[in-house]
Amino acid sequence: MKPNIRLLLTVVVPCLAYGMPICAQETAAPNFSYTGDTGPAFWGEMSPTCATAPFARQSPVDIRRVIQDATLAPLDLILNTTSFTLDNPGYTIRAIPQVESVLMLNKVPFNLIEFHFHTLAEHTLDGQYPSMELHVVFQNPDTKNLAVIGVLYNIGRANRFLATLLTAGLPVKSTSPPVTVDSLNIGTAFTDTSSYYTYPGSLTTPPCSENVTWLVLQQPAQMSAAQYNAFRGILGNDFRPIQPLNGRVIRGTIKRANASDDQGTQPNE
Ligand SMILES: [Zn+2]
Numbered sequence: 001m002k003p004n005i006r007l008l009l010t011v012v013v014p015c016l017a018y019g020m021p022i023c024a025q026e027t028a029a030p031n032f033s034y035t036g037d038t039g040p041a042f043w044g045e046m047s048p049t050c051a052t053a054p055f056a057r058q059s060p061v062d063i064r065r066v067i068q069d070a071t072l073a074p075l076d077l078i079l080n081t082t083s084f085t086l087d088n089p090g091y092t093i094r095a096i097p098q099v100e101s102v103l104m105l106n107k108v109p110f111n112l113i114e115f116h117f118h119t120l121a122e123h124t125l126d127g128q129y130p131s132m133e134l135h136v137v138f139q140n141p142d143t144k145n146l147a148v149i150g151v152l153y154n155i156g157r158a159n160r161f162l163a164t165l166l167t168a169g170l171p172v173k174s175t176s177p178p179v180t181v182d183s184l185n186i187g188t189a190f191t192d193t194s195s196y197y198t199y200p201g202s203l204t205t206p207p208c209s210e211n212v213t214w215l216v217l218q219q220p221a222q223m224s225a226a227q228y229n230a231f232r233g234i235l236g237n238d239f240r241p242i243q244p245l246n247g248r249v250i251r252g253t254i255k256r257a258n259a260s261d262d263q264g265t266q267p268n269e
Pocket of ligand 1: 116117118135204
């Protein structure tokens with residue numbers, strides 16, 4: 001398929017102009033989708049980084065075998081209660097904070113720039129899809145590198161953090177006016193921030209920039225079926241297919257393995 005010039009102009013040019021690694025997420029109208037000829041299989045035509053390559057470090061991945069790393073410390077977070085502006089850029093529900101919060105990673109500060117949702121989840125556990133995933137995106141102001149905390153949701157009891165957003169009112173369409181959520185602390189979205197999986201990856205939407213340190217919380221959160229239906233009804237399928245690890249190792253505060261993986265340790269394989 002020949003390059004889509006319209007897509008190149010609308011996606012690549014703003015990226016170059018503003019030097020913003022998540023610029024595609026900042027545009028008002030989405031240039032990609034999750035189905036058809038703007039779906040994930042064609043994202044590589046919009047941004048070459050999204051294309052499958054032997055040494056690519058793309059996301060999401062299946063979390064299956066995790067090497068325990070005793071040096072991984074609990075996440076170092078300084079979280080402020082602030083108002084957030086919720087909007088719908090056409091492919092997710094996104095919230096932008098009024099006041100910054102900070103994640104310190106190896107003594108390097110990353111500032112909270114936004115959070116957003118995917119249904120189903122993007123990261124899988126032993127090939128199984130949780131119902132939803134929250135991405136809390138932090139960015140280093142100097143390098144523009146990102147650190148994203150992922151929270152996986154299973155259906156269960158109602159979730160207080162999601163209830164706050166639902167009470168404020170989710171923007172249903174890209175044309176819906178932004179919604180202000182007062183006095184929200186993103187910490188209420190997190191489960192146990194001392195237990196997580198981490199690996200080097202990418203944005204899961206074009207331009208698929210490979211500058212993301214992923215931090216997926218080990219303990220899933222719960223959400224009620226009604227809460228799931230409310231998000232799912234707006235988002236539909238907005239999860240990217242699983243990407244190959246290409247030799248990457250997923251480290252964790254705890255080990256993770258399953259029986260079928262043990263065969264992989266045989267010396268003759
Ligand atoms: Zn995301």
